[in-house]
Amino acid sequence: MKYWRDITLPIPEWFKTWVIDVSKPFPEVEQRMSLVIDLARMSIKNGGGPFGAAVFNQNTGELIAPGVNWVVPGKSSLLHAEVMALALAEQALGSYELASHGSFELVTSVEPCCQCLGVLMWTGVASIVCGARSEDAKAIGFNEGPRSLHWERELKQRGISVTREVMRSQAVEVLQSYTGEIYNSQLQASNWPK
Numbered sequence: 707m708k709y710w711r712d713i714t715l716p717i718p719e720w721f722k723t724w725v726i727d728v729s730k731p732f733p734e735v736e737q738r739m740s741l742v743i744d745l746a747r748m749s750i751k752n753g754g755g756p757f758g759a760a761v762f763n764q765n766t767g768e769l770i771a772p773g774v775n776w777v778v779p780g781k782s783s784l785l786h787a788e789v790m791a792l793a794l795a796e797q798a799l800g801s802y803e804l805a806s807h808g809s810f811e812l813v814t815s816v817e818p819c820c821q822c823l824g825v826l827m828w829t830g831v832a833s834i835v836c837g838a839r840s841e842d843a844k845a846i847g848f849n850e851g852p853r854s855l856h857w858e859r860e861l862k863q864r865g866i867s868v869t870r871e872v873m874r875s876q877a878v879e880v881l882q883s884y885t886g887e888i889y890n891s892q893l894q895a896s897n898w899p900k
C-alpha cells in the first residue's frame with residue numbers, strides 16, 4: 707500500500723558546518739555575487755550542480771539564506787539553488803512570502819530557469835541579480851525550460867528589479883569547470899507534449 711508523508715527537502719550536509727559570519731553584511735553587489743559564486747564552486751566540490759544563490763536583505767546586505775543546486779544528491783527536481791535559498795529564507799522569516807517582512811534580493815550565479823522564475827515571483831522578492839546568462843548554462847548542456855523571451859520585462863512590470871551580468875566571467879568559469887551530471891538535457895522543447 708502506498709502512503710505519503712510530509713515533504714522534507716535535504717540541504718547539503720556542509721551547509722550545517724559552513725563557517726560564515728552572518729552578522730557581517732554584504733553591502734556591495736559584487737560581495738554578494740562573490741559569495742554566491744563561491745557557493746556554486748563549493749556545490750560542485752561536494753557533488754552538487756554548478757549553481758549558487760542567496761537571499762539578502764536589500765537594505766542592510768544581511769545574508770538571509772544560501773542555496774545551491776542539489777537536484778542530483780537531494781533526489782528532487784525542485785532543488786535548484788534559487789528555490790533552496792528562497793525556501794530557506796521563508797523558513798528563516800516564518801512566512802511563505804517575503805514582501806511583508808522587508809525588501810529582499812535574490813542573487814543567483816546564473817539567470818533563473820522557468821521553475822525559479824515562477825517561484826521567485828510568488829515569494830515576493832524585490833529584486834534579482836544574476837551572474838552568468840542563460841546561454842552560458844545552455845552552452846554546457848543545461849536547459850532553462852520554456853521561459854518567456856520577455857521575462858526581464860515581465861518581472862520589472864511586477865515591480866521586481868533585474869540586474870544581469872554581474873561578475874559574469876567568474877560565474878561562467880565555475881560553470882565551465884563542472885564535469886558532473888547534466889540532468890534534463892534530453893528534455894528539449896521539441897519533445898514536450900503539445
Ligand SMILES: [Zn+2]
Binds near residue numbers: 786787818
Ligand atoms: Zn531553476
